[in-house]
Every structure is written in structure tokens, then in C-alpha cells.
Amino acid sequence: MLKIENLHASINGKEILKGISLTVKDGEIHAVMGLNGAGKSTLSNVIVGHPAYEVTQGSITFNGKDLLSLKPEERAHEGIFLSFQQPVEIPGVSMVNFMRAALNAKRKYQGLEPIPAGDFLKLMREKRSIVELDSKLASRSVNEGFSGGEKKRNEIFQMAMLEPKLTILDETDSGLDVDALRIVAEGFNKLRRPDSSAIVITHYQRLLDYLKPDVVHVLIDGRIVKTGGPELAIEIEKRGFDWIKEEIGL
Amino acid sequence: MSAEKQYIEFFGEVRDTIAIRSCDEMNAQRETALQTFSAKGFPSSKVERYRYAKVDADFSPNYGIALTTLTEQLPPYCFRIENAEPRVRALYNKVADNADSIVALNTMLCVDTLVVHVPKGIRVEHPIQISNILKGEQDTMVSRRILIVMDEMAEADIIVTDRAASQSRFLTNQVIEVLMGDGSHLSLYEVEETHLLCTRFNSVFVQQGKNSSLHHTNLTLFNGHTRNRLDVRLQGEGSEVTANGCVIADKMQRVDNNTLIDHQAPSCQSNELYKYVLDDSAVGAFAGKVLVREGAQKTSSKETNANLCATSSARMFTQPMLEIYADDVQCSHGSTVGQMDEAALFYMRQRGIDEREARLLLKAAFITEVIETIPLESLRDRLHVLVDKRLRGELSKCEGCKLCQ
Ligand SMILES: Nc1ncnc2c1ncn2[C@@H]1O[C@H](COP(=O)(O)OP(=O)(O)OP(=O)(O)O)[C@@H](O)[C@H]1O
């Protein structure tokens, strides 16, 4: 599904990603862990095409397409979804209008007619219930005045609406209380299709208990320094990152 | 004195024709107006309230000057001035600023006045809509006058729309005078949706009695050059005014809003919110003064001007002013000029909304705050649609209007 090779990226002339290679196959869940500032959000931003980052070397292919040549909205249409670490508030743009615009843009890309109003509202209701998003929130402006946890829940709601092939969760667990984490994680599992994949960025094992990653990567200083199975995450939860740093001689 | 000349000479030629078509109340004011206009000429940008306007250039082109009268068939509460009550007719030109030469030019050339008179205690159920439609093959200058008289405790919604049904050059010089009796309520909406060749000077003067309340919203959705002046005198204790406006301008459009809220009596409230969305090489100006006079204690006033410049070539001049001569008051004023929120744009694009659409949604969102303050629901809904169409570049014709087909 996703193939990243020797990816180097910088922001404001400062190199953050220093040669990342990563392959995610259909249906796989990859966890990415690492210290603050290691470059995890940078990696997700580069995958979705944030204009502030400059890719200086390497390639990303997504289902055979050269991702780096696509605009952010085209990458979204191809089926990539990022649940942002810090979702932005957009005062004055209602959730309904926002979601309708997003969904219809995707349908247009697929050569489909805009979704009929009745079907759209039904779909909103249906998906909202999966992540138990309050109907009051869905009638407000995008993320405006939402609590930290509500914003994260809203991200997963949007994912549910757009049904991506590859989802990147950037610390979706942070800010969620224990119950909300369970609801969001179970919602995510319910929404998964056998061939959809995910990259899950997290600092904690709790989310991974629900999502059951196939592969766990450790990102330090812009490089993937260690890759293992689910047990690696459990070990990191217990012992931190120092032992890994020692292992690689940092 | 070059641009002035054609108007003065023209008046000399047609003064008798105008006098015959018009009425005594209006005719009585013409010679004084001519003197003011001749003496002062068009205001230069050195005149404080015309700092951002280009009056001379706007009045220079050679326009045919229209001397039209209103039709006799008018809706309830609306009259040609000659058919209004004498008491109401006598109020003509009593609130307008006669020292202003643009107003004087209007007083000199305007042939007829539309009077809206709502008698004491009457609540007008349906909004009164005044549609101004510019149509004609020749470049034309139009002088238009409206007098709104709200007697004690009267209530009404009035919508004044400006449209152009042909692609000629038009210059409109409009004066609206509003007298509000004690306890009266008026919502006055102005919507301009003309085209790039239209220039509009619009001067609105309001005088408010005790406990009266005015909601004024001025929307410039499409235009060429526009200059709106609004003067509100809060003369009666406990009166309130909401004066809002929004502007959408792109290409080479120019919009200047110049307001004065004059707190003359105690315990009055004013609220002002003007928002501009400027794109391409559009130029916007907002100058709003809130004046709190001595003795206007317990005044509460808020003035905000917020602007969004979508390009670096769009320019905004903003000048909120506060002048206070009383001590027990609560006043705030401020302005902001911002760019498109890049983080929000990217967020939308990540969800698949293309850049153009995302920009459009953000612009509409910026304007929404002004439209949401409009008490009249049907108008609010209509305006949301109009704003959306405007931003999409689908200039709307008056739907269902024969003149615009
Ligand atoms: N605009 C910028 N200019 C310069 N440096 C930046 C900029 N944005 C991010 N960085 C730096 O890039 C590095 C990587 O940041 P990134 O957000 O990718 O880390 P992260 O691994 O997601 O961390 P966290 O776990 O705290 O979310 C950090 O050192 C950060 O300070």
C-alpha cells in the first residue's frame, strides 16, 4: 500500500527526517513510537503533503502512485487520512458544510454525483453513532470550542465519513479519557476493512492494546532505528528508550 | 473646479424642468444646495471624512443625468413625497448634513423622494423592500432620495437593494434620512449587488428618539466604487443602534465605509461590526468614529472592524476612532487585518477539499458573523446563498425579476 524510501525532509532549512524507509502492506497496522521532537508528526505531515515541509531526497509511493507529485487534496482522494495531533478550529465553517464539501470532493474525484441531502444526513448520523459523537458537536463550527478529547473524537468521526485506505493516527489517544479512548479505539476497529491500513503514532501502550499493531517502529532523531513486533511497544512502555539508544550507540 | 462644472451647468439648464416635476419642499432647498456645492466643490482627500474616497475622479466622467420621478403605485406606508402628510413632508432635508457637498448635490438635482412613513404604534408585518434597478444603454448619473419617518412606537423592516440590469456606467448619489420617534424600532438593510462600472455614493443620516432601536446592516456584495456614509445621532435617552456591515471585494473594486455614531444622550448603546474580505487588488477603507458627548453618561459602545486580505495586493485602510467627553462610560474599539488561516486551509485540503473551495469556505465563514446578526431569518438565509454565489463568481441576477432577464 505505502512505500517510503530513504525519505529526507526539512522545514525552514532544518533537516528533520534523515532517511526514512517504511513499507506498509494492505491490512497492516504499524505503530511509530519515539521521543518528543523525533520527527513523527513531520513524517505524517510529509505523507499528506503539508506545504511547509520540503522533501529533499527519497520517494513515497502509494498504491503504485508517486505520492509526492500529488496535491494534498489528491492524496486525500487517493485514500490517505491524517488524524491530526492538533486539529485546527475553523470558526464559521459548520461541520455539516465541511463534511459535505469533503465527501462531495471525493465523489467528484471518483466520477460520482454529489450525495443527495437526505443520504448525507443519514450517513452523518450513522457514523456519528459509531464514535458516539454528540449531535450538538456535529452542528457546530469545525472543532470550534471543542475540548481536546472532543477534537480527537471528531477526527475519527471524519475518518468514518471518508473511509480512507490508509489512516495515520497522530497521538489520537492523547487528550482522551479512559472511556473515550475505548470508544474511539473500538470505533476505529469497527470501521476497519480487511485491506485498510494504519500508521499509529503514540507514546502509550494503551491504544495499541486495542489496535493490535503488526509492526512497531522506533523513530529517533529523524531515523527509524529499530523495528519489531507488538512486544517492542510493551518493552518501551516498561523500559523507555535509553536501552535502544545504547544498543545503537547513541 | 472641472468635475463640478458639468453638474452646475446642467442644473442651470434644467432647474425649471426639475421645479415643475418636483414639489415645494424639495424645490425650496435647491438654491442653498447649489450655493454650498458651488462654494465647496467635491471634497478632496484632505477632508477628514473623504480621506479614502476619490470623489473628483468618480464624478468626472460625462454622465447623462437622470431626472426621474417615482411611480404612483407604491406599497403600503410608501409615498411620493408630494403625497405624504404635510408634517412628514416638512421633515425633508432636516437630518442630512447640508454642509456636505455630495449631499448638497443630491438636494440640488433630486426630483422626487420616496417617503416611508410608519404611523404611531403600527408594526409593519412584512418587510418593505425598496429595489433600485439601474437600467439603460447610456452612462447615467442618478440622484436618489429616501425619507423614512418612524412615528412613536412604530416598527418596521426595510430592505433597500441596489442592482444594475445593464452594463452601462452608472453613478448613484443617494441620500437616506431616517427619523425615529420615541420607542420605535427599525431594521434597515442595504444590499449592493451592482457591477464593476457602477459607482455609488450613499449617505445615510439617522436621528433617534428615546428608547428607540435601530439595526442597520450594509452589505456590499458586488460593486465598482462605493462610498457609504452613515451618521447616527442618538438624541434620546436609552436609544440603541447596531450598525454592521460586510464587504466582499476583488478585482479593482473599492469600498469605503465611513461612520459616525454620535452619543448625545445618556444610557445609549451602540454596537458596530464591519467585516471586509478583499481579494486580488481590491481596496477597502473603514473609518468609524464613536463620539460620546458631555453628559452622555452610561454610554456603552463597541466598535470592531475585522478584515481578511486574501492576497498581498489587496489593501485595507482601517481607522476606528473613539472620542469621549463623559466619564461614566464603557467603550471599546479595535480593528484587525489578517490573512487566510493557512493551518485551516491545509486541514480542509487534507480532507479532500480543493484549495479554491477551501478558500471560499473560509471567506464565507469570515462574513457569516455579520449575517448571523440579522434578525430577519428569511433575509439571513437568502444572504448566505448570495454570499456563496458571489464568492463563486456566479453573479446573481435578481431571480424572477423581469427587468434583469
Ligand atoms: N516550523 C519549524 N521550524 C523549525 N523546526 C521545526 C518546525 N516545526 C517543527 N520543527 C522541529 O522538528 C522537530 C520534529 O518535530 P515533530 O513535530 O515531527 O516531532 P514529534 O516526533 O511529532 O514530537 P511529539 O512527540 O512531541 O509530537 C522538532 O525538533 C521540532 O522543533
Ligand SMILES: [Mg+2]
Ligand atoms: Mg508529534
